[in-house]
Each structure stands twice: as C-alpha cells, then as structure tokens.
Amino acid sequence: MATINEPEFATAVAVATKQRTFKKFSFRGYNVEALLRMSNVDLSKLFKARVRRRFYRGLKKKPLILIKKLRKAKKEAKEENKKKPEVVKTHLRNMIIVPEMIGSVVGVHNGKKFNEVVIKPEMIGHYLAEFSMTCKKVDHYRPRICGCGCYRISTRFIPLR
Helix, strand or coil: CCCCCHHHHHHHHHHHCCCCCCCCCEECCEEHHHHHHCCHHHHHCCCCHHHHHHHHCCCCHHHHHHHHHHHHHHHHHHHCCCCCCCEEEECCCCCECCHHHCCCEEEEECCCCEEEEECCHHHCCCEHHHHCCCCCCCCCCCCCCCCCCCCCCCCCCCCCC
C-alpha cells in the first residue's frame, strides 16, 4: 500500500480548494476601465462599421437624454446603497450600448410591454433591440380534445365549464 507524504497531500488540498478565478472581460483588447476613460471618437474606432458610422454622424438628442437618465438612476442607487438601479424605460431600440451604460437596468419596449435588460460588459457595441424580442415563439399544435389523448379533434360536443 502506497503512503502519502504530508507535504504532497497539503499541496493537493490547497490546489483543490483554490478559489476559482474568472476571466476579465475585454472588448477588442481593452478592459472596461480603459473603455470608460476613452473619448467617443476613440471608442467609435473600436466598433463595427455600422455603429462607427452612426457615431461619426453624431448622437441625437434622445440617446443623450437616455444616457443622462441612466447616470441619474445609477447615482441614486449608489446613494441609497441599492444593488441595482431603477429601471429606465425607453422606446429607443436603436440605441447603441456604450461602456457608460454598464450596470444599468433599461426597460426596452418591444411593441407591447417593456422588457427589463441589465446591461453587461459583453453587450457593448450592440443595439438595445437585440435583447428585447418583438415576437414570441408560436407553438403549432392542436389541443388534446379526443378521449384517447391523441391529437385528433373529436366531433362530440364538449361544453365549456
């Protein structure tokens, strides 16, 4: 029978109980802190062509108002020691997610209701609409009305209760 050395056993236990390390997020080689410090011109150079063109043509008034509201909600949450800021509702589905929005909660309108979207670093450069679907999945099946439990529709009358 093989014996286990004390030092080897201790190192094996230490390796097994070691805290799991998570990969730091980076967008095109830049971490989140560096992205937050960047100007809009430098940031736009990192985005894809469609988003870059939108930045070069200038941000309109409505997206800037949304960013101000998100800043205010984050500031109030920090003062009140809340984990998540209040939901800011918007119809701006074509708003591009920028690093300043990380950690905010946005209610994106899908045509019927507002879907809550928590902005994460992985969402940078995408549109808000990509995270709020406008149509739901349709299930194409018939109700089980037949007595045997199959999908045939029975011809007998079934009163509604």
